Amino acid sequence: MKKVAMTGNVAVANAMRQINPDVCAAYPITPSTEIMQQFSTFVANGQVDTELVTVESEHSAMSACIGAAAAGGRVMNATSANGLALMWEMLYIAAGNRLPIVLSCVNRALSAPINIHCDHSDSMGARDSGWIQLYAENAQEAYDNTIQAVRIGEHPDLHLPVMSCMDGFIISHSIENLELLDDRQVGDFVGPYKGTAYPLLDLANPVTYGALHLQDYYIESRKQLHEAHKRAKNIVIEVGREYGKLSGRSYGLFETYKMDDAEIGIVALNSAAGTAKVVVDEFRAKGVKAGLLKPRLFRPFPYLEIADALKGLKALCVLDRADSFGAAGGPLFIEVRSALYDLPKRPVAINKIFGLGGRDLGLDDLRKVFEELVTLLDKGQAKSLYEYITVRE
Amino acid sequence: MSVLKLKELSKKPDLLTGGHRMCAGCGAPIVVRQVLAAIDEPVIIANATGCLEVATTIYPYSAWKLPWIHSAFENAAATISGVEAMYQSLKRQGKIPADTKIKFLAFGGDGGTYDIGLQALSGALERGHDFMYVCYDNGAYMNTGIQRSSATPFGADTTTSPAGKVLQGKTQKRKDLTKIALAHGAPYVAQASPHNWKDLMAKVQKAMSIEGPKFMNIIAPCNRGWRTQTNDAIALSRLGVNTCFWPLYEVADGVATVTYNPKKNRRPISEWLKPQGRFKHLFKPENDWMLKKFQDLVDENWRSVVGMHNASHPGEQIDPEEGKTW
Ligand SMILES: Cc1ncc(C[n+]2csc(CCOP(=O)(O)OP(=O)(O)O)c2C)c(N)n1
Ligand code: SF4
Ligand SMILES: [Mg+2]
Numbered sequence: 001m002k003k004v005a006m007t008g009n010v011a012v013a014n015a016m017r018q019i020n021p022d023v024c025a026a027y028p029i030t031p032s033t034e035i036m037q038q039f040s041t042f043v044a045n046g047q048v049d050t051e052l053v054t055v056e057s058e059h060s061a062m063s064a065c066i067g068a069a070a071a072g073g074r075v076m077n078a079t080s081a082n083g084l085a086l087m088w089e090m091l092y093i094a095a096g097n098r099l100p101i102v103l104s105c106v107n108r109a110l111s112a113p114i115n116i117h118c119d120h121s122d123s124m125g126a127r128d129s130g131w132i133q134l135y136a137e138n139a140q141e142a143y144d145n146t147i148q149a150v151r152i153g154e155h156p157d158l159h160l161p162v163m164s165c166m167d168g169f170i171i172s173h174s175i176e177n178l179e180l181l182d183d184r185q186v187g188d189f190v191g192p193y194k195g196t197a198y199p200l201l202d203l204a205n206p207v208t209y210g211a212l213h214l215q216d217y218y219i220e221s222r223k224q225l226h227e228a229h230k231r232a233k234n235i236v237i238e239v240g241r242e243y244g245k246l247s248g249r250s251y252g253l254f255e256t257y258k259m260d261d262a263e264i265g266i267v268a269l270n271s272a273a274g275t276a277k278v279v280v281d282e283f284r285a286k287g288v289k290a291g292l293l294k295p296r297l298f299r300p301f302p303y304l305e306i307a308d309a310l311k312g313l314k315a316l317c318v319l320d321r322a323d324s325f326g327a328a329g330g331p332l333f334i335e336v337r338s339a340l341y342d343l344p345k346r347p348v349a350i351n352k353i354f355g356l357g358g359r360d361l362g363l364d365d366l367r368k369v370f371e372e373l374v375t376l377l378d379k380g381q382a383k384s385l386y387e388y389i390t391v392r393e
Numbered sequence: 394m395s396v397l398k399l400k401e402l403s404k405k406p407d408l409l410t411g412g413h414r415m416c417a418g419c420g421a422p423i424v425v426r427q428v429l430a431a432i433d434e435p436v437i438i439a440n441a442t443g444c445l446e447v448a449t450t451i452y453p454y455s456a457w458k459l460p461w462i463h464s465a466f467e468n469a470a471a472t473i474s475g476v477e478a479m480y481q482s483l484k485r486q487g488k489i490p491a492d493t494k495i496k497f498l499a500f501g502g503d504g505g506t507y508d509i510g511l512q513a514l515s516g517a518l519e520r521g522h523d524f525m526y527v528c529y530d531n532g533a534y535m536n537t538g539i540q541r542s543s544a545t546p547f548g549a550d551t552t553t554s555p556a557g558k559v560l561q562g563k564t565q566k567r568k569d570l571t572k573i574a575l576a577h578g579a580p581y582v583a584q585a586s587p588h589n590w591k592d593l594m595a596k597v598q599k600a601m602s603i604e605g606p607k608f609m610n611i612i613a614p615c616n617r618g619w620r621t622q623t624n625d626a627i628a629l630s631r632l633g634v635n636t637c638f639w640p641l642y643e644v645a646d647g648v649a650t651v652t653y654n655p656k657k658n659r660r661p662i663s664e665w666l667k668p669q670g671r672f673k674h675l676f677k678p679e680n681d682w683m684l685k686k687f688q689d690l691v692d693e694n695w696r697s698v699v700g701m702h703n704a705s706h707p708g709e710q711i712d713p714e715e716g717k718t719w
Binding site for chain 1: 437439447451453454460461463464465468470476478481482485488495513519520
């Protein structure tokens with residue numbers, strides 16, 4: 001174990017170095033560029049055994065990852081925003097072929113207008129692709145998730161690709177103190193690769209990947225993917241626990257902060273959760289029973305556990321760093337609100353879309369949200385279900 | 394490299410089995426079988442979406458007796474890049490035996506190669522993976538119902554370049570993909586035709602003996618799209634070559650060679666166009682200019698290929714006008 005100061009990107013690149021994947025693809029896009037750039041240095045210096053495929057697009061990046069994983073080895077890659085959007089077709093194909101590729105998604109806003117800063121429109125757009133999605137508050141979590149992603153995706157009961165997300169610039173480019181495991185520890189934790197059930201390189205047992213499934217078989221194939229996602233939750237917990245024993249940092253489906261007796265609460269992904277914790281503390285100091293829930297696993301969405309964790313609240317606000325235009329709220333809100341439906345007594349739930357394209361979420365913005373939640377304790381009804389904050393009117 | 398003897402070849406197992414469900418008389422499976430029969434080492438294939446892929450792998454069946462992957466339409470070259478990269482990595486790390494020898498092939502139709510897959514092909518050629526990309530060129534997006542591609546010949550009637558009252562089929566000429574592949578500096582680039590199996594297979598064998606990225610463009614008649622008889626594939630590929638529509642040549646390490654010069658077998662392009670329903674309108678008297686233009690395009694292309702040959706072979710000059718008796 002080693003204490004270091006590094007950016008989120010460099011932390012993830014180091015996790016990749018320690019994992020030592022067999023093949024990686026690389027294509028630049030801000031803010032994830034630095035991960036593969038740093039990794040290229042590891043390749044150039046012989047610090048990893050990886051074959052680096054410097055593709056001509058992200059579509060080819062994911063295509064090469066699919067070919068490589070189907071061939072029968074460990075595969076990783078990183079991208080952001082438009083890069084992920086260009087991969088979109090191939091994301092579904094990676095999942096449908098049950099290939100445990102690990103992709104580091106450094107969250108950035110989708111165009112138009114073009115922007116390079118953080119929001120979650122990229123990974124949220126891929127939420128139905130069949131990938132497992134993990135989210136990270138800071139560089140430490142991004143590092144830890146990257147290592148666990150390998151074990152989760154390659155689990156024999158899953159064989160699923162995993163997207164490990166962190167906030168562009170806010171985390172990817174900020175230097176943080178964090179702890180790296182020893183190279184040996186990571187190597188032992190991820191173990192030898194067994195994630196491809198039917199490797200193309202197994203010449204004695206030739207297989208066909210990507211056959212045409214018509215009305216008579218397609219739905220069964222998708223059902224298998226559906227079932228795999230149902231199994232994922234327990235495996236994420238299992239791997240998180242084992243990682244805790246190794247590192248002293250245990251991981252579950254989500255993190256709760258001062259939720260035990262909370263009456264009002266916020267649900268937020270990634271770095272916004274860090275800001276929210278500060279405001280929770282402020283309101284606690286004023287005697288307000290405030291709390292926070294930060295989902296870690298967004299796909300599959302652990303709706304039963306999240307409903308259970310939120311059931312004691314009287315009012316809550318879900319913060320979404322992405323819009324689902326024309327829907328009944330942002331993507332996280334839709335999930336959370338649906339999860340609450342089966343509770344005998346449901347808290348009032350509101351949704352704020354914030355921080356698109358890297359707009360800062362300040363303490364004051366969150367103070368206002370908590371104040372609104374306090375008023376909901378009496379009123380019980382929100383003036384607006386779903387609105388933008390951190391926006392010029 | 395084994396010798397190309399029909400008797401020996403006929404004993405090789407078909408790696409693309411019978412009952413593969415492509416149309417009767419389709420050129421593409423003939424091309425695939427010739428390519429595979431020419432290779433002695435184990436082969437892994439990445440196949441682009443298209444007739445060849447769709448018809449041969451209707452789950453739960455597969456006509457392929459070798460490791461085979463289809464991932465999408467535009468990315469066969471990128472997909473095989475990944476497979477080959479994994480092979481190189483595992484071999485270098487000693488995770489698979491060092492003496493493992495595998496040939497990596499990508500198959501794509503003209504739509505999947507000239508058009509939507511051009512970028513992925515370009516990338517893979519430039520990166521220098523040890524693989525061969527084979528384009529089976531049937532001159533249109535056949536699988537989706539005969540839409541024009543950039544490989545569709547001038548004047549052809551397709552469902553998106555129909556011969557109508559104002560427009561008479563495709564208004565543009567073909568893209569020259571073989572020369573584009575060549576411009577990448579790939580160590581081996583060739584054009585072949587299934588009627589001349591010996592030439593085709595010798596080219597495949599030569600390609601397989603060369604390390605690095607290879608590209609072969611192979612004409613593959615489609616009786617549905619060309620609107621011809623089901624027993625025409627071989628006759629029409631032969632005629633395609635003898636009319637100089639589809640020159641047989643290779644460029645190996647910069648040396649360009651016309652591997653077949655029609656000479657006295659040379660025919661005017663109208664003889665290749667005539668049996669094909671997609672060119673019927675070209676034979677209307679008012680479209681005579683189109684036949685002339687088509688012939689001009691063919692001649693221009695032949696002169697350019699012959700020019701490459703002549704530049705490489707000062708002692709074996711070909712006269713591009715030879716055999717032009719009409
Ligand atoms: C991204 C994408 N766009 C379009 C299609 C639809 N599509 C499937 S096969 C095909 C035609 C293939 O044409 P070609 O590559 O020439 O092969 P052929 O069918 O002629 O053998 C098309 C357009 C697709 N599958 N994927
Ligand atoms: S439509 Fe044409 S290319 Fe497709 S299988 Fe039939 S003959 Fe072959
Ligand atoms: Mg075609």
